[in-house]
Amino acid sequence: MTFSFREFELSPYIFFVLSGMIIGLTLSNIIMRKKGVAKLSCFLASFLVAVSIFTFTFTGTFKGIDDLSTIGFDGIYASAGLVLGAFMSSMIFREDKEKIMSSFICTAPLMYSVAKIGCFLVGCCRGFGYDGPFCVSYEALGEVSFFPVQLLDSVSFMLLFLMGLILVIRCKDLMRVTVIIIFAGISLRFISDFLRISHEGCILSRTQIILLFAIIVVIIATGVIFYIGRKDGKEKEHE
Amino acid sequence: MSENNENKQWKCICGQMNSSPFCINCGKKKEDGQDPVPSVAASTMAAAAAVTMTAEDKIPQPQVQQPYQPVQQQPYQQPYQPMQQQPYQPVQQPVQPQMQQYQPMQQPVQQYQPVQNPYQQYQPQYQQQRAAYSMPLNEKSEEEQSRMKKVSNRLSIISLILHYGGAILITTISAVYSGMSGTELGDAAGSLVSILSSLMGATYIASIVLMIVARIKCKKAIFAKVLMWLYIAEAIICFILLIVVFIAFLELLSTCSA
Numbered sequence: 252m253t254f255s256f257r258e259f260e261l262s263p264y265i266f267f268v269l270s271g272m273i274i275g276l277t278l279s280n281i282i283m284r285k286k287g288v289a290k291l292s293c294f295l296a297s298f299l300v301a302v303s304i305f306t307f308t309f310t311g312t313f314k315g316i317d318d319l320s321t322i323g324f325d326g327i328y329a330s331a332g333l334v335l336g337a338f339m340s341s342m343i344f345r346e347d348k349e350k351i352m353s354s355f356i357c358t359a360p361l362m363y364s365v366a367k368i369g370c371f372l373v374g375c376c377r378g379f380g381y382d383g384p385f386c387v388s389y390e391a392l393g394e395v396s397f398f399p400v401q402l403l404d405s406v407s408f409m410l411l412f413l414m415g416l417i418l419v420i421r422c423k424d425l426m427r428v429t430v431i432i433i434f435a436g437i438s439l440r441f442i443s444d445f446l447r448i449s450h451e452g453c454i455l456s457r458t459q460i461i462l463l464f465a466i467i468v469v470i471i472a473t474g475v476i477f478y479i480g481r482k483d484g485k486e487k488e489h490e
Numbered sequence: 491m492s493e494n495n496e497n498k499q500w501k502c503i504c505g506q507m508n509s510s511p512f513c514i515n516c517g518k519k520k521e522d523g524q525d526p527v528p529s530v531a532a533s534t535m536a537a538a539a540a541v542t543m544t545a546e547d548k549i550p551q552p553q554v555q556q557p558y559q560p561v562q563q564q565p566y567q568q569p570y571q572p573m574q575q576q577p578y579q580p581v582q583q584p585v586q587p588q589m590q591q592y593q594p595m596q597q598p599v600q601q602y603q604p605v606q607n608p609y610q611q612y613q614p615q616y617q618q619q620r621a622a623y624s625m626p627l628n629e630k631s632e633e634e635q636s637r638m639k640k641v642s643n644r645l646s647i648i649s650l651i652l653h654y655g656g657a658i659l660i661t662t663i664s665a666v667y668s669g670m671s672g673t674e675l676g677d678a679a680g681s682l683v684s685i686l687s688s689l690m691g692a693t694y695i696a697s698i699v700l701m702i703v704a705r706i707k708c709k710k711a712i713f714a715k716v717l718m719w720l721y722i723a724e725a726i727i728c729f730i731l732l733i734v735v736f737i738a739f740l741e742l743l744s745t746c747s748a
Contacts, residue, residue, distance in 0.1 A: 262740045265733060291709075295702045295718075302698050302725060305732075306691040339695075343702055 254387040254399060256372060267369025272329075275362035276301060282354040282419065288347045296344060296351050300336035307332025326363055326376075327440075327461055333359050334433070334465075338472055345483065348476065353425040356432050360412035363436075364405045371401035378403075378446045400446045407439050426476065433469050437462050635708070642711040645704035649717060653697035656690045697721075 276297050283293045307328045337355035341348035370376045374389040378398030386396040415432040422428050441462050450456045455463075499509055506515035513520075701721060704714040 261737065265736050265740075269733065291705075295705065298722065298725070299695075299698055299702060303695055305728075306694055310688065310691045335695075339699055343699065343706065 252385055253396065254371075254385070254402075256374065256387070256389050258389075258391045259373070262373055264369040264373045264375070267372070268366045271362040271365030271369075272301070272304065274365060275358040278361065279354040279358040282357065282416075283347075283350055286347070286350040286354065288344070288350050288354075292344045292347060292351070296337075296340035296355075299340050299343075300333060300355055303336030303339070304329050304332040307335070326366060327458055327465075329366075330359060330363065330436070331465065333362070334469070334472075338476075341476070342479075345479070348480070349425040349429075352476070353419050353429045353432075356429045357415040357419045358412065360408040360415060360432070360436055364408040364412060367401045367405040367408065371399065371405065376401055377448055379448050379451060397448065398446055400443055403446070404440075404443050407443070408436070411435055411439060426473075426480070430469070430473050434466070437466055437469070635710075638708040639711050642704040642708035643713050645700050645707065646711070646713045646717050649697045649700035649704065652693045652700065653721070656693035660687055660690055 279300075280293050280297055283296070284290070288296075308325060310328065333355060337352050340355070341352040344351055367376075371387070374387075374392060377387070377389075378400030380395060381398035382396045385399050385402070387399045387402070388394065388396040411432065414435075415428065418428040418431070419425065441459055444450055444456055444459050444462075447456070449458075499507055500520050501507055502513035502516060502518055502520075504513060504516045504518070506513050508514055508520065511520045512518065698721060701714060701717050704711065705718055708714070
């Protein structure tokens with residue numbers, strides 16, 4: 252089985268990226284409401300996360316662009332924006348910090364998965380040269396076929412989303428679930444980067460270095476959240 | 491019921507048949523001249539009344555307290571059904587616990603006693619305290635609200651400055667830079683623009699955060715509410731513009747490459 256795509260008259264890339272974001276934010280709102288977060292808090296937290304995603308994506312996309320033809324939204328920057336937005340929201344709405352954080356982090360793999368379908372159809376972020384089963388070729392790029400790493404990303408992140416959703420619904424320790432989802436997502440992305448054409452000729456790609464940096468940031472952020480949670484708990488006990 | 495017991499019955503002036511020296515209804519003491527009333531119903535009532543007496547009464551009439559068997563036939567026994575789960579125990583129990591079981595019957599007697607509500611004496615004091623504390627509390631909450639509103643307005647102003655200040659500053663510096671191109675100062679301004687453009691995203695997010703904090707601090711603050719809707723409207727316009735510009739850009743790229 253092989254995939255081959257003609258050049259689209261109107262690129263479906265933006266449609267998939269934006270629809271992924273809208274679906275993800277809507278779903279995280281539903282999860283938050285089901286968890287008992289106030290309507291206004293849900294709305295404002297979603298707004299902050301959306302703004303954060305856009306700001307980070309634009310900053311990442313237009314900074315250091317050499318070739319305009321390769322312009323596109325960077326998933327890593329978008330993820331960083333989402334995590335930062337969710338973190339800020341959880342710090343603002345401290346009463347529901349675990350619920351807000353887990354809701355946004357749980358739907359992040361879904362957003363990424365849907366956005367990757369757009370990449371798969373257009374041919375960006377493609378894999379290394381490969382002509383085995385499930386190889387993909389694009390009319391615009393000639394007769395060369397590639398490894399369908401975007402499809403692999405899409406499927407694996409969709410599975411991660413489903414796993415995360417089950418955990419968020421069933422588990423009570425939401426902070427632990429959030430940390431598990433973040434680390435699983437970073438690990439998946441780190442491994443899949445080895446299969447990309449951009450990784451050829453280097454030990455660690457730019458994306459992988461950013462991901463390693465992200466792990467450190469996540470560890471620090473988790474520590475901060477746990478510390479604040481403990482402090483709040485002690486204050487409540489005193490009261 | 492024994493004869494002995496029946497002979498001890500006497501009728502109080504309130505009409506209550508009693509066997510004890512005090513009336514179980516009005517609490518009056520039995521007068522010397524009152525005759526005993528020998529009847530079966532009266533004897534039953536007397537038995538019940540006898541049971542209601544506590545050990546504290548200390549009445550020297552042991553024969554009144556002895557026959558407890560008919561008392562169990564009375565309807566008062568019904569609420570104590572759970573106690574009969576052990577059928578032989580009530581019979582084996584000593585007199586004292588059985589008397590304690592009937593203690594609630596003493597309550598009607600107490601109702602007729604002219605005892606004042608013990609809390610009544612504290613009511614004026616309580617009302618005075620309430621009057622003393624309630625007013626300052628209301629004033630305090632109003633003060634707190636107005637203080638929060640001021641804080642919220644301040645945060646909203648800072649948010650507005652951050653939101654549009656960054657863009658205005660960068661536009662101004664860019665305009666100055668375009669006039670200075672080619673000079674040494676122009677290169678310095680160029681690097682400043684590049685740093686500021688990176689900070690622009692941070693100021694934009696910070697403005698949104700401040701707006702949310704202002705909105706939460708005081709939900710009635712109109713300025714924060716207006717600011718929120720302004721930012722939302724702006725975000726929607728930006729979102730639509732982004733889609734249009736991105737599609738136009740891709741179209742332009744495909745035309746150029748063709």
